[in-house]
Amino acid sequence: MRSALRPPHVTQAAFDAALDAFRIAIGDAAVITSTDGLAVYLDPFAPGDARQYSASAALMPASVDEIRAVLVTANRYRIPLWTVSTGRNFAYGGASPRIAGSVVLDLKRMNRVLEVDETLAYAVVEPGVSYFDLYQYLLARHSSLWLDPPASGWGSVVGNTLERGFGATPYGDHAAMQCGMEVVLANGDIVRTGMGAMRNSNSWQVFKAGFGPSYDDMFMQSNFGIVTKLGIWLMPRPAGYRLCHFKFRHDSDLAVIIDTLRPLRLDDTIQSQAVVEHAIRWAAGVSTRRQWYDGAGAMPDAAIDAMASALGIGRWNLRFGLYGPEELVAARFRVIERAFARIPDARLDADGYMNASSMPKGGGDGSQVGIPSMAAFQLLNWRGGNGAHVDLSPICPPTGRDALAQYQRVRARAAEYGFDYYGGFTVGPRHMHHIFAAIFDKDDATQTQAARALIEALIEQLGAAGYGQYRTHLAFMDLAASQYDFNDHALMRLSERIKGALDPQGILSPGKQGIGGARFKD
Structure with a gap:
């Protein structure tokens, strides 16, 4: 019908x-x-x-x-x-x-891998190419390159990059690793950005800027054109790697974790995206909530501590990867180990050095060595029922003060609406993505309505404190955009003028x- x-x-x-x-x-x-x-x-x-x-x-x-x-x-x-x-x-x-x-x-x-350049370490793909597709393409050709997958490998390489998604390797900032687009404008005109503006260019995927203004970022998270081809830089396969996990016993450790981590990211001692996960986020990947607590409202601290102890994890858990020749990895590891040894009760679990062809011991660590998976969807089982989630995604400066302020605000407001704090921080050198998921049973109307109301309240509360969202659900796009209000929303006026022209x-x-x-x- x-x-x-x-x-x-x-x-x-x-x-x-x-x-x-x-x-x-x-x-x-x-x-x-x-x-x-x-x-x-x-x-x-x-x-x-x-x-x-x-x-x-x-x-x-x-x-x-x-x-x-x-x-x-x-x-x-x-x-x-x-x-x-x-x-x-x-x-x-x-x-x-x-x-x-x-x-x-x-x-x-439109699902073709159009090119992979082994020498210059890039790929050119169409929008329908998923991370699984590109991974299989590289695998079948015995490529010496790794991709950087996001949490769910079934997503589009183009789509995730245009939404400024991120992963776990040193190439984890996907927007930063993009180079060269082909875009169809609303009037049907075809534009190639950067060096691709030359008909016979041999540098389209190696130099972003080209000559004159650079437009690639204009087509990210926008509706100014339709991206039909995209270049993405790939990570040359390192000699080997070591995956590291630190576990921190105390909820109050968050600030010192971030302040210890920041200089290690700024000076590139830690090369990869570093992920700081709350105990509930970690536990939701391997268990369900009712195994630890079946009461109403958010899990109390005592239940979280008992769960963390039983699973052998911390209240906060840090994971990252080190890559390169063994002697360089070992030197980086020693510096990192000394830095975090200053935090009381911190525990380190780290795999030994592995050559690049070795699989990680834990399947969930595959994303750190370029292997896409669907492991992130395990979180849908946390609350039971017909699991779903809607995410809050504020940007946060990588300081302990800011991390603690965001965490405390989000956790307290989530508890008011009956939700656990499922969240954590992905830490770059100068900013962090703070991702919180309101997990709900979508067959339960009360939970569903509460999840929506919670995210709306948090966008407004964090916006008032100076923290903007980098991405939102459709339902909150207008609200999130309204937080960017400098000079009476001058940025939106600019976007609308560009939209009207194109x-x-x-x-x-x-x-x-x-x-x-x-x-x-x-």
Whole structure:
């Protein structure tokens, strides 16, 4: 049965004509209008009614030419298109459009690895290439390169990079490792950024800037164009590695952990992204909540301490990797060990030095050596029932004072709404991603509503304290954008001016990051 939904401000006759034109452009099978077919574009983790973000149709072009043909029709009939690479961005909205009734432009059929350069250590991929796909591609060719996977390996390399995702190796800042894009603008024009602007360029994936202004970042977390090709730098396989885990007994250790860690990241003694995880986040990967506590409300400290003791973990747990020749890894390790020895009751667990072809002892550590997995989804079992989660993602300076302030605010407010603190910090040299997940049973309306209300309250509370979100679920995009309020929201005014210039019909992903949604406010 065909969906009864249609794009806002578009008549039924115009929508029918547009669908006919889309079928001519990309083929009948690539135009989805049935209720059953569109169900896969509903957000599986929606903090509320997933139908609030329903699509009216979905299109699956297989080439740049087909995208351009779709854009001709979308502009003619003013059809809003919500672009996804594979739609696996769960906890942030999945494949659902921000504006109900938009047509999803699903790029998963554009799934080619176009190039891997072993000498210069980069790949060029299309949007439908997942981390699993690229990993298998490298493996099949006995490549000397590692990729850097995010928490869930089924996601798109392009999509995760454009959302500024991150992983666990020294190449863990995915946006920083991007070099060179091909972008289709709303008018169908094809642009290549940086050195790719030269027709015969031989340096597209090795130098970002090119000549003149650099535009790559403009297409990240934006709706200014459709990225169809992307260069990503890959990590040359090191001689070997050592994976390290520190366990800290006291909840109050967080500040000194971060202050000890920061100089080690700044001077590159610790090369990789360093992850500081709360005991509950660690435990949710290997157990369920009712094994440790089955009461109402957030887990009390006594239950958390008993759980940590039984699992042999700390209240806070630090993990990172060291990479390179054995003598260099050993020297780095000694410096790190001395630094953390100053924290009372800190315990170190570290694998021995392993050559680069060796698998880690624990499967969950695979991401630290370039092996994607789906281990992160174990957290869905924490609360029981039909597990889901929605995430809070504030940026935090890497100081103990800031980390403690964010942690205490988030944990206290989560407890007010009946949620455990499932969270931690991914620490770079000059900033940290603080990720908190409100885990809920989506069949429980009370839990679902509480999860949404909690995230809304935290975005506002942290925003008032000067902490902005780097990414949010669809439901909170406008709220998160509103926190960036310097000079009466001058940044949003700039974004809207760029949007109006590049996409005057407002057809590309309206409402993304709060941009270009004014036409649909009603």
